Amino acid sequence: MSTRSRILRLSRYKNAAIRLKSLNFVKVFSDNLGDATGVTASQVRKDFSIFGISGNRRGGYQVDELLVQLNKVLGKDKPQKFIVVGVGNLGRALINYPGFGKSEIRIVAGFDIDPAKYNRKADAPILPIDELAGFAKANEVELAIIAVPDFAAQGVFEKLIKAGIKGVLNFAPIRLKSDDNVTVHNLNLETEFENLIYFVNTKTSPTE
Amino acid sequence: MSTRSRILRLSRYKNAAIRLKSLNFVKVFSDNLGDATGVTASQVRKDFSIFGISGNRRGGYQVDELLVQLNKVLGKDKPQKFIVVGVGNLGRALINYPGFGKSEIRIVAGFDIDPAKYNRKADAPILPIDELAGFAKANEVELAIIAVPDFAAQGVFEKLIKAGIKGVLNFAPIRLKSDDNVTVHNLNLETEFENLIYFVNTKTSPTE
DNA sequence: TAGATTGTTAATCGATTAACAATC
DNA sequence: TAGATTGTTAATCGATTAACAATC
Numbered sequence: 001m002s003t004r005s006r007i008l009r010l011s012r013y014k015n016a017a018i019r020l021k022s023l024n025f026v027k028v029f030s031d032n033l034g035d036a037t038g039v040t041a042s043q044v045r046k047d048f049s050i051f052g053i054s055g056n057r058r059g060g061y062q063v064d065e066l067l068v069q070l071n072k073v074l075g076k077d078k079p080q081k082f083i084v085v086g087v088g089n090l091g092r093a094l095i096n097y098p099g100f101g102k103s104e105i106r107i108v109a110g111f112d113i114d115p116a117k118y119n120r121k122a123d124a125p126i127l128p129i130d131e132l133a134g135f136a137k138a139n140e141v142e143l144a145i146i147a148v149p150d151f152a153a154q155g156v157f158e159k160l161i162k163a164g165i166k167g168v169l170n171f172a173p174i175r176l177k178s179d180d181n182v183t184v185h186n187l188n189l190e191t192e193f194e195n196l197i198y199f200v201n202t203k204t205s206p207t208e
Numbered sequence: 209m210s211t212r213s214r215i216l217r218l219s220r221y222k223n224a225a226i227r228l229k230s231l232n233f234v235k236v237f238s239d240n241l242g243d244a245t246g247v248t249a250s251q252v253r254k255d256f257s258i259f260g261i262s263g264n265r266r267g268g269y270q271v272d273e274l275l276v277q278l279n280k281v282l283g284k285d286k287p288q289k290f291i292v293v294g295v296g297n298l299g300r301a302l303i304n305y306p307g308f309g310k311s312e313i314r315i316v317a318g319f320d321i322d323p324a325k326y327n328r329k330a331d332a333p334i335l336p337i338d339e340l341a342g343f344a345k346a347n348e349v350e351l352a353i354i355a356v357p358d359f360a361a362q363g364v365f366e367k368l369i370k371a372g373i374k375g376v377l378n379f380a381p382i383r384l385k386s387d388d389n390v391t392v393h394n395l396n397l398e399t400e401f402e403n404l405i406y407f408v409n410t411k412t413s414p415t416e
Numbered sequence: 417t418a419g420a421t422t423g424t425t426a427a428t429c430g431a432t433t434a435a436c437a438a439t440c
Numbered sequence: 441t442a443g444a445t446t447g448t449t450a451a452t453c454g455a456t457t458a459a460c461a462a463t464c
Contacts, residue, residue, distance in 0.1 A: 003455080007406045011399040012383070029421070037383075041421095042457050049423060057422040058464040075405035082401075089301030096297050097397065098357060099381045105401050143408065149306060167408035169400060173307045175220070175245075183407045187400060189305060191219040192377060192393065193290070193313050197283035198215045199391045200351065200375035211431080237445070249445095250433050257447060265446040266440040421464085428457070435450080440443105 002050065007074075009047055012037040014070040021063045029060040076104045081141045085156050086148035087112040087126050090171060094145055095124050107145075109135055129156075133163035142166040150174045157184075210258065215282075217255055220245040222278040229271045237268040284312045289349045293364050294356035295320040295334050298379060302353055303332050315353075317343055337364075341371035350374040358382045365392075 016036035020028055030041040030048075037044075048054070048061075053069045055061035071077050084091045087110040095107050110126040112118070119126045127135060135141070144165045148156050153172035160168060160182075167183045170176050178184040224244035228236050238249040238256075245252075256262070256269075261277045263269035279285050292299045295318040303315050318334040320326070327334045335343060343349070352373045356364050361380035368376060368390075375391045378384050386392040 002406075002410070004403060004407075005455090007403050008399060010406075011396070011402045015381075015383070015396075015399075031421085038385075040457060042459095043455095045421095045423065046456075055422065056464065057462070058420055060421070073406065074402045075409050076402065080401075080405050089297065089304050093297030093301045094397075099398050100401075103398060105398065143404065167404050169404050173223075175223070183404065183411075185400065185404050185407075188219070188223075189302075190307050190311060190313065191216060191223075192395060193288075193308075194219045194282045194284065195212060195215050196351065196375050196377050196391065196393050197288050198210075198218075198281065199212075199393075201283050202210070203391075213431090239445085248433060250435095251431095253445095253447065254432080263446065264440065265438070266444055268445070419464105421462105423462080424460095426457105426459080428455105430455080431453085433450105433452070435448100437446105437448090439446080 006047055006050070009037065009039060009043070010051070010070060010073060013044065013047070014067065014074060014076075017063055017067050017070065021067065025063050027056075027060045027062055028066070030055075032060075071104075079104050079106050080143060081106050081108045081139065082143045082145055083108060083132070083136060083141050084110045084145045084147055085112075085129065085132070085160070086110075086146065086152070087114075087117050088147065091145075091147035094147060108139060108141060111135075129159070132159055136163040136165060144168050146170045146172050146176075148172055214255055214258070217245065217247060217251070218259070218278060218281060221252065221255070222275065222282060222284075225271055225275050225278065229275065233271050235264075235268045235270055236274070238263075240268075279312075287312050287314050288351060289314050289316045289347065290351045290353055291316060291340070291344060291349050292318045292353045292355055293320075293337065293340070293368070294318075294354065294360070295322075295325050296355065299353075299355035302355065316347060316349060319343075337367070340367060344371040344373060352376050354378045354380050354384075356380055 013033050016033055017028065030044040033044045034041040051073050082105065084094055084107055091110055095110050107124050109124050111129045111132050112126060113129050117126050118128060142165060144160050146153055146156055146168060150172050153170065153174045153176065157168065157176050165182065170184055170186045173188050173190055175186055176184045221241050224241055225236065238252040241252045242249040259281050290313065292302055292315055299318055303318050315332050317332050319337045319340050320334060321337050325334050326336060350373060352368050354361055354364055354376060358380050361378065361382045361384065365376065365384050373390065378392055378394045381396050381398055383394050384392045
């Protein structure tokens with residue numbers, strides 16, 4: 001009913017709606033959103049209907065109202081606190097990622113084992129990994145990013161579970177398994193590169 | 209015939225095969241690979257048959273032979289040169305990404321507009337963006353990564369097209385459109401975060 | 417009102433899985 | 441040989457698209 005790709009499309013509709021709003025659109029049609037995101041108008045309406053997002057026969061969707069509803073489905077109606085484990089290049093990139101600026105995604109702390117990286121005074125402090133569980137509980141953080149080398153990922157994952165984390169985005173090139181209590185999304189950069197290479201080499205366009 | 213998700217699975221089979229090889233497996237069965245990657249054995253055999261990867265009735269697949277074939281499909285049988293445009297935190301993280309070490313993915317240069325970042329002596333030199341086209345042609349680079357802020361992405365993309373780039377992995381939170389000559393994969397980190405948030409909030413496990 | 421767009425149902429399309437004959 | 445596993449075809453499942461009645 002709600003597959004990964006359906007939610008990905010919802011994110012795109014949201015981004016398209018933001019763009020259209022900035023162009024002073026007050027209402028949009030399923031046709032506009034389809035064009036902007038590369039799907040059919042039917043798909044847009046179907047996706048909306050599954051989440052009970054409704055518009056106006058004849059009048060399309062009010063952009064402001066639509067954004068409220070999409071943000072609600074996507075959890076963007078309230079702050080979402082993340083911690084990052086592993087403050088190497090990638091971890092630091094995520095902590096400083098400017099794209100989260102206007103969004104409700106907040107990276108509230110980083111954790112590492114290297115004392116040279118600790119910095120308690122930063123907006124998002126960098127702390128010893130031993131403080132992870134305490135910090136997560138004190139600050140009610142349920143979401144985490146793993147940005148450590150592959151050999152350290154499983155150990156970090158287990159620490160995160162003990163700390164009560166409910167969702168993990170894993171950038172380490174190791175496949176972590178979710179269970180009933182913890183949702184894991186694995187994002188393997190090498191795999192993304194391989195995918196691009198394949199489609200360039202064969203000149204086939206991916207369905208994505 | 210060859211969708212994005214089929215190629216993603218192929219990457220996973222390859223990673224599983226590498227792991228099994230390191231455990232001294234000489235042959236593997238579709239069943240092993242299915243278990244290791246979370247798909248059915250039928251799926252594995254179907255995927256293989258589409259790419260003409262064949263095994264031994266009764267004897268499964270020789271790991272070494274399988275890896276050769278998978279690497280060939282994925283373009284890992286020869287070096288794949290990438291350039292990175294935008295040497296901020298994310299760009300630097302990609303240039304230094306240790307996960308590419310053993311792989312045939314090579315990041316051969318970075319480009320930026322900030323002179324403070326230039327470094328012609330590094331293994332992967334950081335160069336002024338004006339030198340992009342010249343460098344790409346001289347070094348026969350066809351693959352690029354965009355890691356610049358959103359407002360700069362479209363301009364960079366057009367420069368890349370002019371430089372003869374054939375494939376782009378875009379990390380900027382803007383949707384770039386591929387055409388017949390250039391394959392684009394958009395990887396929007398915010399979207400990945402939203403996806404995780406959704407599934408954590410609803411405790412539904414994604415099909416992925 | 418007449419015309420246009422939604423919301424939803426039915427039809428289509430494609431991908432996954434099951435089954436089994438071929439065969440090592 | 442007998443048993444186990446592949447490779448492939450057929451069946452199933454799910455997701456996308458088309459169509460159209462409802463209606464603003």
